[in-house]
Amino acid sequence: MTAGKDEDLSDLIRSRTEMEWDKLKAKIPAMSTKELVELMVELKLYVNRNLALEIAKREDAVFYLRKMIQDGMHWRSDGPGEGWSPIHAIHILALIKSREALELLLDIIRYHEDDLSDWLTENVSSLLVAFGEDAIESLKEFTEDETLESFARSTATTALKVLAKKFPQHENDIKLHLIELLKSTGDDTFAGLVADDLTSFHDPSVIPEIHRAFEMGRIDEMVIREEEIIDTINGVYHDIDESEFKRYTEDPLNHFSREEIEYLHNLHYAKPEKKHIEPAEAKPKKKKIGRNEPCPCGSGKKYKKCCMGKEKS
Template sequence: MSDLQNAISEITYITKRFPKKAFEVITANPKEAIPYLRSAIEKALEEKMDLEDDYQIHFYALFLLGEFEDREFFPKIMEFISLPGEVLEYLIGDAVTSGLNDVVYHTYNGDLELLKSTVMNDDVDEYVRSEVLETMGQLYLDGELKEEEWKAFIKEYVHSGKEYNYLYDSLANVICRCHFADMLPEIRFMVDEGLVDEASMGGYESCVDYMFTYRDYESRFCSPSLKASDSLKNWAMFEPDLDEAGNDRGSMDLEKLTKELMKKGREQAVSRKIGRNDPCPCGSGKKYKYCCLNKPKDLIDSIESVQERNKCLEDYPEVGKEKQEGRVYLEDYFDSESIEIDKLLYLGLMNRPGFVWQRDEKAEENRCREYLKLAYQRFTDKVKKEGIKTFEEYDGKFSIHYFCGEWTGRLLSLLQKNGESALYAEVKKCRKNML
């Protein structure tokens, strides 16, 4: 029996350890291996849940055919992943939600309508459709899918009248990662209609941050190349990767990450006193004693220090920095007054990093109330200046992270709790007139 046949035999059934050597032989002989791999997919398609429990080659075949960019077999791959959810889970398990987009992307043969129909097909597993949606996102980034066509397709599904499913979460993610700021109303619609899981996506305000943030590691939906062995070797189905001392490298990495998170949480919980010779937290580059130490404090500084505010605003979209061509910025859509009001709301309402047991709820409420009071003062000035009559009108033109009905309602409850009756009555009257 040839080395290739031996390698195919080795990956045909489940093994305790990842078959590294077999993968090396197969990837060195793609032309000869492809017929075996295609046959495995076709066998799984035919037998479905009657397939032997420990039969494994069809699972490997998906990723190997992706690595080999077998575009001729693309229709069969799409047929395979469009099997009913319970059947597909039986056949490939967690691959439904891990790496399937790379397989689809690297075998894609140009049939965009097949991708579209798969996403729109309610009979296809929602996680599979999400992976296909990400493939379409990558095709847009590649320039193979026109922006107008891509946006129209997204909007069609958003407003299709379907009930919640995971695909809506993916749609919000795709809109943000494509930086379609003009589609924030679509995200807002999904939030208001309960079509997205706010616990997982972080709410509308997190989507706004995401929309205007550019991270190098998120520049693609699908990997530029697919190496099947790298994608699969660390899966939990295989015995752990041990170092020379017999320690599980994966567990060691997790322990290290946990310690780092604990350290960061402790750092967030402690407010560091600024020394006279420390760099001034305002960012001037001067020492604190030569800059802001003896300056009269603004009202906002009585709530918390510049340093603490800057920490909270770390994820706030960049404002006032040098712009890069091809990127979207808040200033492209909102004026400076709107942004300053929004920053106050963000400082008051955005959840701060740290662990629940380390939080001072009373201090958080006080901070939130004071920031919202400042925001309300500037909001009323802008409403008067712009001749705004309703919250809806203001939201349509100036609201960024938070909408008027939400934050004024929160302010009301905090004012009532703190016994600030005069301002409470004023805000209540404003809400009644503008809602």
């Protein structure tokens, strides 16, 4: 947290929305859920933990979040809330953790993958993981839908591999499910993403099936190369495994922290000549590099196979 500044984001709310949080917070418990969601929209980026948690505990929260998300204007940067409301909503759904909340989040992934943009590949899997063990069967069903866009579908396979590590009693079942997906899918990009997820089990028995998929041209080698898979299964990138697990098990509530909101503010609103990012805020920026993007160090390798997780704190 920035020294001398509160987690309620009072200063940012005042300067960016002209509302006074100190006056608002006393009224929040008496506000209806509809009013709370409307307030979330009015606050734009600057929604704090207090409001997020208040919405999450309301029994009708999913109903009003769904209504808001269904209005396409809320996804636009020139619309209500400057496009931030759906992003806040997906994090609140992960705080609610009910079956109804999970179904809505999966529908958002299904129908709004373009709107989610980088949030899809960098954040959504961790939100699915937050639903825990009870989400496993729904996620497996989601991954079987061949009509889904490759990366939207892989948010669930990635979540499944993380849940396998969190709940070892499901590890073998999830691994077999991913192998079946690799064998049955006609999407070579998705096949590459599934193969990548399979490497996290470090089980040499999956290598023949993956090798067969490469031989038959069913995996896009732009997504992952066979030698990368072998190295990962053999534990060459063990430190990367630990870094990814930590990232994918992050508390959804952290989205509403001052550190994250200030980072997003600087990223989207600060003018270049006035942009001052302290060392504590530089670290979150690095996580926005896609794991399959070229590593910024210039090595030519993918970020996840090079510097990811090795940056200095």
